[in-house]
Every structure is written in C-alpha cells, then in structure tokens.
Amino acid sequence: MAGPGAEASPTTFTVNSTADPGDGTCDATECTLREAIAAANANAGTDTIDFDIPGTGPRTIQPASALPDITDPVTIDGYTQPGATPNTNPPGSGSNAVLRIELDGTNAGANANGLTITAGNSTVKGLVINRFAGTGSGVLLQTNGGNVIEGNYIGTDVNGTADLGNTSWGVYISGARSNTIGGTAAGAGNVISGNDGYGVYIAGSGASENQVQGNYIGTDKNGTSALGNSSVGVYIYLPSGNTIGGTTAEARNVISGNAYGVFISGSGTSGNQVQGNYIGTDVTGTAALGNSNTGVFIYDAPSNTIGGRAAGTGNVISGNGSVGVYITRSGSTGNQVQGNLIGTDKDGISALGNASHGVLIEWGPTLNTIGGTAAGAGNTIAHNGGDGARVLGASATGNTTRGNSIHSNSGKGIENINGGNTELAPPTITGFGSVMGTACPNCTVDVYSDDEDEGRVYEGSTTANGAGNWSFGGSLDGPNITATATDSGGNTSEFSAPVAYSPPIPVGGIARLPDASASSARSYTALAGLAAAAVVALTAAAWYARRRWLG
Numbered sequence: 001m002a003g004p005g006a007e008a009s010p011t012t013f014t015v016n017s018t019a020d021p022g023d024g025t026c027d028a029t030e031c032t033l034r035e036a037i038a039a040a041n042a043n044a045g046t047d048t049i050d051f052d053i054p055g056t057g058p059r060t061i062q063p064a065s066a067l068p069d070i071t072d073p074v075t076i077d078g079y080t081q082p083g084a085t086p087n088t089n090p091p092g093s094g095s096n097a098v099l100r101i102e103l104d105g106t107n108a109g110a111n112a113n114g115l116t117i118t119a120g121n122s123t124v125k126g127l128v129i130n131r132f133a134g135t136g137s138g139v140l141l142q143t144n145g146g147n148v149i150e151g152n153y154i155g156t157d158v159n160g161t162a163d164l165g166n167t168s169w170g171v172y173i174s175g176a177r178s179n180t181i182g183g184t185a186a187g188a189g190n191v192i193s194g195n196d197g198y199g200v201y202i203a204g205s206g207a208s209e210n211q212v213q214g215n216y217i218g219t220d221k222n223g224t225s226a227l228g229n230s231s232v233g234v235y236i237y238l239p240s241g242n243t244i245g246g247t248t249a250e251a252r253n254v255i256s257g258n259a260y261g262v263f264i265s266g267s268g269t270s271g272n273q274v275q276g277n278y279i280g281t282d283v284t285g286t287a288a289l290g291n292s293n294t295g296v297f298i299y300d301a302p303s304n305t306i307g308g309r310a311a312g313t314g315n316v317i318s319g320n321g322s323v324g325v326y327i328t329r330s331g332s333t334g335n336q337v338q339g340n341l342i343g344t345d346k347d348g349i350s351a352l353g354n355a356s357h358g359v360l361i362e363w364g365p366t367l368n369t370i371g372g373t374a375a376g377a378g379n380t381i382a383h384n385g386g387d388g389a390r391v392l393g394a395s396a397t398g399n400t401t402r403g404n405s406i407h408s409n410s411g412k413g414i415e416n417i418n419g420g421n422t423e424l425a426p427p428t429i430t431g432f433g434s435v436m437g438t439a440c441p442n443c444t445v446d447v448y449s450d451d452e453d454e455g456r457v458y459e460g461s462t463t464a465n466g467a468g469n470w471s472f473g474g475s476l477d478g479p480n481i482t483a484t485a486t487d488s489g490g491n492t493s494e495f496s497a498p499v500a501y502s503p504p505i506p507v508g509g510i511a512r513l514p515d516a517s518a519s520s521a522r523s524y525t526a527l528a529g530l531a532a533a534a535v536v537a538l539t540a541a542a543w544y545a546r547r548r549w550l551g
Helices: 033-042 507-511 518-550
Strands: 012-015 047-051 059-061 074-077 101-104 115-117 123-125 128-130 137-142 148-150 169-174 180-182 198-203 211-213 232-237 243-245 260-265 273-275 296-299 305-307 325-328 336-338 359-362 369-371 380-382 389-392 400-402 405-407 414-417 428-431 435-438 444-450 457-463 469-472 480-486
Touching: 012 033, 033 047, 128 137, 400 480, 428 480, 435 480, 444 469, 457 469
Parallel strands: 012 047, 047 074, 059 101, 074 123, 101 128, 115 137, 123 148, 137 169, 148 180, 169 198, 180 211, 198 232, 211 243, 232 260, 243 273, 260 296, 273 305, 296 325, 305 336, 325 359, 336 369, 359 389, 369 400, 380 405, 389 414
Antiparallel strands: 428 435, 435 469, 444 457, 444 480
C-alpha cells in the first residue's frame, strides 16, 4: 500500500479463479476478475490485469451481476492465460488466434455489460465476451476515450465460429472519442459477430475520431462464413470524424453477413470516412457473403465520404442482398462516393453484383457526388441487379454522377425517375469528325465508350455552347459512344442513346483521290456526312426499339 500523499505504482493483478464474486480480496490465494477490477480501480496509474487460472482449455467466468465499471486506466490481457495466442495470419487469411478466457453474461442479469470503461486510456485484448442480455453490450466505452479494444471475439464462442451474441451491441462507443476498435498491428483485429443488435455502435456528438480497423464484423474468425450481427455491422449516429477502415490491407474491415453493412444516420453525422473495406464479400474479396439488405446506408446525414480518391481508400461494396450504396432523406447532402468497386469483386472486373441498384438516391438528398473526373475519383458500378445509379423523386436534385465506369447492370446505367435530378434530358450524338451533338445549353458533357448502352470507359468532357451544340475531339475506344449532361445545379442526366463509333475518313485521303477536283472532293465529303448521319439515325432507332421490346 502507498503511504499518505504518495502515488501508488502501476501494479499487475493476476486473476487465478473463475469464481464470482470472491471474498473481496485479490491475492495469491484467490483473485477473481471482479476483485482484480476493484483493486485496479483503487490503485492509481495504468495497472494490468493478467490471467493464470488453473486447468486446461478455455476458462469461463460467469459474473453473478454486472462487473464494476473500470474507472482507472487498465490493461486487461487475456493472452496471458496459458495456452492463449494472438492471431499471426496476414491480412486476408482469417484468424488463428487461440483464446482461453471467456466472459459469459448468462448470469449477469438484465442490461449488464461485459465490461464498462469510463476511465479512458485502457486496453482490452484476448477475451471472448458473449451472452450479455437486455440492453447490455459486450464492451461499453463512455466518458473518457483513448481506449483500445483488440484481438477479442465479441459475440461468438471461444472458437470464433458459433453465434453466442450479446443481446444488444458488441462494442458501444457512447460519447467517447479517439478509441481504436481493432488496429493495424498483427493480431489487433477483433471478431465482432453474432450480436443481436449492432456489431459496433458509435453514438453521440462527442464520439469523434474513433477508428474501426482490421476487424471481421459479421463473419466467423476465418472471414469465410456469415455470423452476422442481426441489425447493422457498424452504426454511426450523430458523431463526426470517425474512420471505418483505412488505406492498407491491415486496416481493412470485412463487414459482411449482417442485415446492413455500414449505417450512417443523423443530421450531425458528418465527416465520417468509410475506406478500404470489403462490404458484402468474404475475406478474399472474391466471393459474396452479403449483408442481407444494403451495403452502405446514409440516412439524413451530410458530408460523409464512402471511399476516396487516394490509393487504397476505395471499398468493395458487392454481393449485398439489396442496394450497394443507398442515400436517402433531405439531410443527406454533400456526401461523396468515390473510388469504389460496386458490384464487382476486388479485381474490378469479375461480376459480384448487388441484388438491386448499385447506387440509389431517393426521397430528398441533394448535392451528392458519385465519382468525379479527378484521378481516382471514379467508381466502377457494374453487374448489379437494378440500375447502376438511380435518382428518384422530384426533391432529389443536384446529384452528380461523373467519371465512373458504369456497365453491365441489369437496368439502366443511370436512371432519373419521378423528377429525380429534374429528369435532365440526356445529350444526343449527331456525328463524328470530332464527336458532336446537342445538349442543354452551357452544360458539361461527359463522353463514354461502351459495348452496349452504358458508360464503361470515361473518355473525357467538353461543354455545350449557349445554343446547346458541343463537340469532343479526344480519343475514343468504342464500339459505342454515349454521353451524359450535367447542368450548373449539379444534375446529371441519364446516358444518351448509344451510337456506333465510326472513325472519320481522313481529309488527306480525300484530297489524294485520283480524280479529285475541288468540287468532287466537296461532293464526296457531303455524301460521307449524309452516310454518317444515316448511321446515327438507324443506330438510335434500333436502340429505342430494343428498349421498347425489353419493356
């Protein structure tokens, strides 16, 4: 014991019994987890709670009531139990961790949490935390932040393969900031699965600058089988500035097998970033392990970023049971969806479509951006069961879709309906020399190549003049050319009718015709122009006939 006025030194308390509550004293004869927490709370400084419980195999602690809140910083290290080892597999290979301390909430009573940490600056690792009931969480972080929750199984059995979920949340961050759930170091990622509510819940305006990295959220420890949280994998409600994932393989979360992957909600929920994750696939990024509803859902929340332009920021959002990215309600303004693969596997080529639309914007969102023309901004939106990108409703305006690779979707590449994006008329393509056509006056025209009627390859952009005429002189891949228009309000049209690309006849070739006089050359050029116009008209007619036949 420290004398009066002296600072106590950080101490290690070793749990050597599965009993609860114990006789009230943590000593070599008996030290329960409850007693160790109480002793650490009473001792100033960052203490350590280790484990050395006799017996082989996993040792289960069943608290008879809620454990004491952790009010003084502590490290609780389940890996100190003999036989326990952290994960050593590289990213994308599942977890080989062996956990030997299970915290089972069956007898803890309604609404008890596995661990409640108010002290901040604490670490919990190497535990299995399951079966806490009512509104209880596996781990609740509140008041003070700077906590690290790493290398745990939260909501599963000791093998990380069976559902023994906590009734409400796996990890609940309530108003606390700068916490790390998982991490990028070897063995830091958690398995947070099987919980009856949310896997990770970040709530309250003060819950900012938290990082959720390197976890399996909704899968088993191997990342290959669904073990979903019944509602949402990661739910962000009201805070700003949180990061889900990151730019490296070590930071990537696999968020799959849940009802929803990532849910961002609330008028103050802004500036959050969802980066580099696999949302709806297995750990390899090549097989569907979909969230049964939506991959990423933004509800009444402004200015969040899904993906990004920098290397490694894009997510794979594929294989989900409904929409890939869903943005809804009038408060959802200024969100950016950039650099993602939506409907393909991690290679950006192989089909792994979401069952419905790739991106759906409806019921009031404004000024959201899907893609962009800067390097790295464009998404690949392909192989989805509905439209590539759909904007629905007269109040959903100013939503810009530019610079993406959109192709091979079951519906349209881009569809604006019921007044969405003012149902801005798409451009027409009227000929080639340079590509030329008409569009809304002074609108930006983006030109694409595709093998059907969408926009697989973004070729570049130009601007229509005040009369609506435009031309584009860049290189083209074909075999078809399409275009979109974007007006000054940010509304992007659907793709134009596709036109088969016919490279222009070189002028020099005409000039070298054996019998070419000035008049015959002009006549030949005029005939070539008429032929090109006929090709354009016939191709457009065939496109509209095909659409009508398909219903």
